[in-house]
Amino acid sequence: EVQLVESGGGLIQPGGSLRLSCAASGFPVSGNDMSWVRQAPGKGLEWVSVFYSGGSTYYGDSVKGRFTISRDSSKNTLYLQMNSLRAEDTAVYYCVRHGSGSYFDCWGQGTLVTVSS
Amino acid sequence: EIVMTQSPATLSVSPGERATLSCRASQSVSSNLAWYQQKPGQAPRLLIYGASTRATGIPARFSGSGSGTEFTLTISSLQSEDFAVYYCQQYYNWPLTFGGGTKVEIK
Numbered sequence: 001e002v003q004l005v006e007s008g009g010g011l012i013q014p015g016g017s018l019r020l021s022c023a024a025s026g027f028p029v030s031g032n033d034m035s036w037v038r039q040a041p042g043k044g045l046e047w048v049s050v051f052y053s054g055g056s057t058y059y060g061d062s063v064k065g066r067f068t069i070s071r072d073s074s075k076n077t078l079y080l081q082m083n084s085l086r087a088e089d090t091a092v093y094y095c096v097r098h099g100s101g102s103y104f105d106c107w108g109q110g111t112l113v114t115v116s117s
Numbered sequence: 118e119i120v121m122t123q124s125p126a127t128l129s130v131s132p133g134e135r136a137t138l139s140c141r142a143s144q145s146v147s148s149n150l151a152w153y154q155q156k157p158g159q160a161p162r163l164l165i166y167g168a169s170t171r172a173t174g175i176p177a178r179f180s181g182s183g184s185g186t187e188f189t190l191t192i193s194s195l196q197s198e199d200f201a202v203y204y205c206q207q208y209y210n211w212p213l214t215f216g217g218g219t220k221v222e223i224k
Binding site for chain 2: 035044045046047050058060061094099100101102103104105106107108109110
């Protein structure tokens with residue numbers, strides 16, 4: 001069964017750092033493009049970052065320079081390192097797998113990140 | 118950045134009726150358009166990609182149409198489990214962008 005399980009969310013003070021993990025099962029993360037998508041409380045969806053199967057990475061303007069996406073093929077896990085966190089980064093963060101195009105055919109259950117003092 | 122605009126924001130429909138949701142792109146996205154369904158407390162679920170191709174396991178009452186800048190998601194006969202928020206997403210250009218969502222509620 002194809003599954004994505006996120007972890008690592010929590011309450012963090014502004015300016016702090018957090019690392020999210022996404023453990024995949026049923027398929028290899030290294031063979032698929034993978035992204036993080038977030039959703040602020042009561043709001044819509046925002047794409048955050050992509051890790052292409054070939055190794056390239058891209059970021060949305062709102063997180064560029066602060067967030068880093070990476071993967072560990074041996075653990076079949078995707079990561080999102082989040083630094084210099086701001087209140088506006090508060091959201092549920094979803095790990096997603098890309099389909100044959102850059103749409104998202106598999107979603108994790110999400111992990112909540114709350115940035116507050 | 119391509120801006121996706123969904124209308125209406127809220128759609129009140131009776132069970133068994135037809136629902137028509139719209140999504141407009143600020144520039145052409147060809148057929149690189151997906152639709153998702155999200156229920157409260159759950160992750161979104163892929164319904165449609167390529168503007169009109171149903172994802173695996175999606176019932177035939179869901180259909181997508183359109184190309185370029187105008188797209189439609191139609192639910193032919195609303196079932197109780199279809200009341201949810203629906204998002205469109207373009208994947209023609211980076212950054213990938215979503216519409217603001219349409220909430221389909223029980224009339």
